[in-house]
Amino acid sequence: MPDLLIELFSEEIPARMQRKAADDLRKMVTDGLVEAGLTYGGAAAFATPRRLTLAIDGLLAEAPRTVEERKGPRVDAPEKALEGFLRGVGLTRDDLEVRDDKKGQVYFAKIVQEGRPAAGIIAEVLDSTIRNFPWPKSMRWGTGSLKWVRPLHAILTILSDEAGAVIVPFEVDGITAGDTTFGHRFMAPAQFAVTDFEDYEAKLKRAHVVLRSDERAEQIWNDAEQIAFAQGLELVEDKALLAEVSGLVEWPVVLMGEIGADFLELPPEVLQTSMREHQKFFSVRNPKTARIEKYVTVANRETADNGATILAGNSKVLAARLSDAKFFWENDLRVAKDGMEAWVDKLGNVTFHNKLGTQKERIDRIAALAREIAPKVGADPDLAEKAARIAKADLSSEMVYEFPELQGVMGKYYAKASGLPDAVADVAELHYAPLGPSDDVPSEPLSVAVALADKIDTLTGFWAIDEKPTGSKDPFALRRAALGVIRIVLENDIRMSAADGDLLAFIHDRLKVYLRDQGVRHDVIDASIAMPGSDDLTLLVKRTRALQDFLDTEDGENLLQGFKRANNILAAEEKKDGIEYSLDPDPKFAEEASEKALFAALDKAQPDISKAVSDEDFAKAMGVMASLRAPIDAFFEAVQVNTKNDVVRRNRLCLLNRIRTVMNSVAAFSALDG
Amino acid sequence: MTGSETSKPKSFQEIILRLQNYWSSRGCAILQPYDMEVGAGTFHPATTLRALGSNHWAAAYVQPSRRPTDGRYGENPNRLQHYYQYQVLIKPSPPDLQDLYLGSLQAIGIDAEIHDIRFVEDDWESPTLGAWGLGWEVWCDGMEVSQFTYFQQVGGHDCKPVSGELTYGLERLAIYILGVDHVMDMPFNDPQSPIPLSYGDVFKQTEQEYSRWNFDVADTDTLLQHFKDAEAECQRILDAPSEDPKTGKRIIMAHPAYDQCIKASHVFNLLDARGVISVTERQAYIGRVRALAKLCADAFVQTEAGGQAA
Numbered sequence: 001m002p003d004l005l006i007e008l009f010s011e012e013i014p015a016r017m018q019r020k021a022a023d024d025l026r027k028m029v030t031d032g033l034v035e036a037g038l039t040y041g042g043a044a045a046f047a048t049p050r051r052l053t054l055a056i057d058g059l060l061a062e063a064p065r066t067v068e069e070r071k072g073p074r075v076d077a078p079e080k081a082l083e084g085f086l087r088g089v090g091l092t093r094d095d096l097e098v099r100d101d102k103k104g105q106v107y108f109a110k111i112v113q114e115g116r117p118a119a120g121i122i123a124e125v126l127d128s129t130i131r132n133f134p135w136p137k138s139m140r141w142g143t144g145s146l147k148w149v150r151p152l153h154a155i156l157t158i159l160s161d162e163a164g165a166v167i168v169p170f171e172v173d174g175i176t177a178g179d180t181t182f183g184h185r186f187m188a189p190a191q192f193a194v195t196d197f198e199d200y201e202a203k204l205k206r207a208h209v210v211l212r213s214d215e216r217a218e219q220i221w222n223d224a225e226q227i228a229f230a231q232g233l234e235l236v237e238d239k240a241l242l243a244e245v246s247g248l249v250e251w252p253v254v255l256m257g258e259i260g261a262d263f264l265e266l267p268p269e270v271l272q273t274s275m276r277e278h279q280k281f282f283s284v285r286n287p288k289t290a291r292i293e294k295y296v297t298v299a300n301r302e303t304a305d306n307g308a309t310i311l312a313g314n315s316k317v318l319a320a321r322l323s324d325a326k327f328f329w330e331n332d333l334r335v336a337k338d339g340m341e342a343w344v345d346k347l348g349n350v351t352f353h354n355k356l357g358t359q360k361e362r363i364d365r366i367a368a369l370a371r372e373i374a375p376k377v378g379a380d381p382d383l384a385e386k387a388a389r390i391a392k393a394d395l396s397s398e399m400v401y402e403f404p405e406l407q408g409v410m411g412k413y414y415a416k417a418s419g420l421p422d423a424v425a426d427v428a429e430l431h432y433a434p435l436g437p438s439d440d441v442p443s444e445p446l447s448v449a450v451a452l453a454d455k456i457d458t459l460t461g462f463w464a465i466d467e468k469p470t471g472s473k474d475p476f477a478l479r480r481a482a483l484g485v486i487r488i489v490l491e492n493d494i495r496m497s498a499a500d501g502d503l504l505a506f507i508h509d510r511l512k513v514y515l516r517d518q519g520v521r522h523d524v525i526d527a528s529i530a531m532p533g534s535d536d537l538t539l540l541v542k543r544t545r546a547l548q549d550f551l552d553t554e555d556g557e558n559l560l561q562g563f564k565r566a567n568n569i570l571a572a573e574e575k576k577d578g579i580e581y582s583l584d585p586d587p588k589f590a591e592e593a594s595e596k597a598l599f600a601a602l603d604k605a606q607p608d609i610s611k612a613v614s615d616e617d618f619a620k621a622m623g624v625m626a627s628l629r630a631p632i633d634a635f636f637e638a639v640q641v642n643t644k645n646d647v648v649r650r651n652r653l654c655l656l657n658r659i660r661t662v663m664n665s666v667a668a669f670s671a672l673d674g
Numbered sequence: 675m676t677g678s679e680t681s682k683p684k685s686f687q688e689i690i691l692r693l694q695n696y697w698s699s700r701g702c703a704i705l706q707p708y709d710m711e712v713g714a715g716t717f718h719p720a721t722t723l724r725a726l727g728s729n730h731w732a733a734a735y736v737q738p739s740r741r742p743t744d745g746r747y748g749e750n751p752n753r754l755q756h757y758y759q760y761q762v763l764i765k766p767s768p769p770d771l772q773d774l775y776l777g778s779l780q781a782i783g784i785d786a787e788i789h790d791i792r793f794v795e796d797d798w799e800s801p802t803l804g805a806w807g808l809g810w811e812v813w814c815d816g817m818e819v820s821q822f823t824y825f826q827q828v829g830g831h832d833c834k835p836v837s838g839e840l841t842y843g844l845e846r847l848a849i850y851i852l853g854v855d856h857v858m859d860m861p862f863n864d865p866q867s868p869i870p871l872s873y874g875d876v877f878k879q880t881e882q883e884y885s886r887w888n889f890d891v892a893d894t895d896t897l898l899q900h901f902k903d904a905e906a907e908c909q910r911i912l913d914a915p916s917e918d919p920k921t922g923k924r925i926i927m928a929h930p931a932y933d934q935c936i937k938a939s940h941v942f943n944l945l946d947a948r949g950v951i952s953v954t955e956r957q958a959y960i961g962r963v964r965a966l967a968k969l970c971a972d973a974f975v976q977t978e979a980g981g982q983a984a
Contacts, residue, residue: 011793012793012794012810015795016795049793137797137808138808139824140833140834140836141766141767141824141836142766142768142769142836143766143836149808150808150809186787186791248794249792279816280816297816300791303787303788303789304788309788309815310788310789310790310815311815313789313790313815313816313817313850314815314816316817316850317815317816317817349952
């Protein structure tokens with residue numbers, strides 16, 4: 001069985017698109033081949049800045065002949081039905097066979113697909129793959145109408161087996177497939193022919209192209225670590241940058257350069273951000289001082305001067321960039337030292353959202369709210385308000401204007417420079433947390449107060465102007481804000497009302513998602529949400545967890561069944577009689593021993609449950625409830641609720657109601673799935 | 675490549691002259707700068723309008739460009755409110771455009787054998803021109819030396835065929851090639867000339883004068899009126915019937931109208947530098963300029979140069 005090799009050779013493909021493009025190529029081509037009856041052994045796809053490559057091994061040399069039988073309309077069906085059927089199967093009436101069926105005489109069609117050699121199928125599949133390729137953005141070039149991510153120059157398509165390689169005849173928009181490709185743009189630009197994948201990869205390497213992106217990434221990382229280690233330094237990990245850089249080179253060459261002495265005093269975050277964002281440099285740190293002292297850049301070629309010219313150029317560009325950063329830093333420090341209020345005032349000219357006012361108005365709201373929240377989280381109200389006022393001041397700074405991702409971090413440095421205590425300064429950085437589901441949650445009371453105030457203000461604000469998330473659209477990241485509130489409240493054990501009304505329902509929804517990821521059942525959360533005080537998320541979750549634990553026990557599972565039984569009987573009888581059995585049952589009408597025992601058990605348990613619930617000790621409440629399992633089971637075992645004696649019957653129904661009421665005082669058992 | 679071409683240029687003007695020679699030898703018409711204030715070489719009608727329609731085109735030119743907000747009184751090492759762009763536009767984009775471009779770097783002394791040249795994704799969009807394209811910024815040893823774009827749309831019209839556009843930021847490129855640290859220190863002519871002139875000798879004073887005028891002195895009421903006038907005149911020109919009553923010929927005045935669009939765009943940039951345009955108004959102004967650019971593009975494609983049969 002032959003192997004298939006495809007290479008689509010183009011001008012430089014954006015690094016961020018390469019991985020998905022390789023996956024898409026593999027999926028689209030293999031799906032198309034299998035659909036046409038060409039199965040294969042294995043398939044692997046690769047991407048470099050200039051090529052997408054697909055290697056398929058063990059492909060069938062031809063698609064087998066297939067015969068498919070399809071049942072059509074009855075012979076006496078209207079003409080229209082027959083016409084439609086003929087169109088569908090692509091046959092004429094003479095090709096059909098008439099057979100007896102249960103319902104009478106029916107037409108049958110036999111669709112024969114003759115075997116086809118692989119080459120024709122490959123050409124069709126490749127044509128449709130290229131024309132329908134899901135690039136995030138694609139373009140036309142020259143006079144052509146074909147769309148690709150950048151101009152497509154050459155296509156290699158060969159089938160190879162023991163006998164050798166043959167080109168799969170194929171042409172798209174004037175590009176004819178061949179068995180050749182090109183090496184590195186500068187180091188080995190010549191065209192060369194290949195015979196199979198192994199030959200292709202080996203010849204590419206000789207032509208200074210490393211085909212596999214993970215191999216390029218590994219090589220970059222190892223070389224960079226080594227070069228840093230040799231000087232007693234360490235590389236700062238940055239996986240996203242590594243992935244990007246390995247998509248920018250076909251022949252990675254790692255070079256380490258100096259950061260000018262003038263710039264070493266800049267905050268490490270500034271150095272790292274400027275180098276990563278502008279230059280795609282890795283940072284190199286001195287492990288003894290934790291300071292960033294050098295950089296690593298990845299060139300796309302070897303040079304006769306071992307990269308000296310390249311490094312000199314890069315260092316010069318870096319110096320220009322860092323002069324800018326230093327200029328911003330020094331200007332900002334001058335402002336910060338006079339207090340940060342000037343920056344906050346400037347935010348009075350910056351619109352946050354046209355219906356929610358300026359950033360300054362937003363800060364005023366957050367400050368007031370932080371003051372209100374402070375006592376509930378153990379923070380000093382004056383300090384919380386102060387911290388909230390300066391937490392976003394750095395949005396006016398030159399550095400954050402240049403590097404928006406440094407918001408908060410710069411605020412912390414500037415607040416410290418302005419003489420504020422560390423705990424207040426830290427709020428500038430920490431109040432944005434948590435940014436992602438795995439990001440740390442602030443625990444310092446001041447940061448907690450401001451982080452909550454910030455997120456709650458965002459939520460209530462956008463709720464008030466009816467800009468709620470819909471479907472996949474959440475432009476103001478309100479789901480993230482709600483999850484932030486949930487995590488801050490829960491992880492710090494905070495007791496406060498998170499929201500009310502529709503917004504509370506939204507937060508409850510996010511809470512369900514959050515708890516479901518931790519294995520808590522949906523209906524168990526509902527059973528707690530239905531209880532009073534569900535705006536207090538800490539209380540809500542405490543109840544939920546106790547209930548979940550309880551239901552995981554045998555007693556809990558059984559008691560739930562008892563509750564359901566009681567509830568079902570009650571519901572049915574109440575509906576039938578048109579009344580509610582909500583009076584206190586009287587033990588004097590109890591006839592059976594098990595009935596009396598149940599009264600006694602309820603009398604004993606009820607005060608303990610009430611106390612535990614009011615102490616918010618739900619585990620204890622559940623534990624006491626467990627003692628009701630046996631008497632309830634025994635009651636249903638021995639007692640017929642719907643007895644002929646109406647007084648006894650009513651009393652029993654009221655007893656069932658008492659069970660229901662007692663249990664519902666702990667959690668809404670009626671919301672639980674059987 | 676001849677020896678003299680690969681040697682290092684000695685001055686700013688030599689870099690420009692070599693680019694002129696190079697693109698001339700590759701068949702481009704060497705045009706002169708457009709005689710109006712523009713923000714970038716793209717605004718020259720030789721790019722904006724000629725990228726439209728089916729006629730083939732190949733032009734290269736220097737375009738003095740003005741970005742009032744970038745004024746730094748001549749102090750910043752590479753930021754200027756008035757600077758030069760070198761612009762190449764070829765329609766349809768030839769298949770070897772990348773190689774042609776790399777040849778131009780070689781011509782101005784950037785040897786790909788010892789430098790690291792990279793094509794880094796950068797999609798180009800001009801909200802004021804209603805234009806976009808895909809391409810790269812070209813990096814040389816980590817520095818952006820050019821913008822390389824395949825035009826997909828201009829003035830709301832699909833580009834068919836597609837033009838390839840190259841834009842070189844001449845000062846930045848020259849600072850790098852000539853190895854100076856500050857733009858004002860860069861030799862403008864040959865330093866061995868009887869009267870050697872630096873970039874600063876030519877432009878330091880004007881940078882100061884324009885920075886002051888742009889930021890603090892330009893009369894905003896006058897500018898606002900200029901904007902409205904240009905907008906109205908653009909409309910009026912395009913509203914004129916296409917048949918000229920005097921000559922009896924069909925004369926659609928796409929270029930005079932487009933001049934008014936350029937004017938409006940530059941006046942907007944000046945107003946922006948004066949700080950009188952708020953964030954929300956900004957979008958509205960950009961939208962107004964774009965509307966003019968679209969009208970001009972609509973008009974141009976009705977003309978002979980725009981591909982309409984005469």
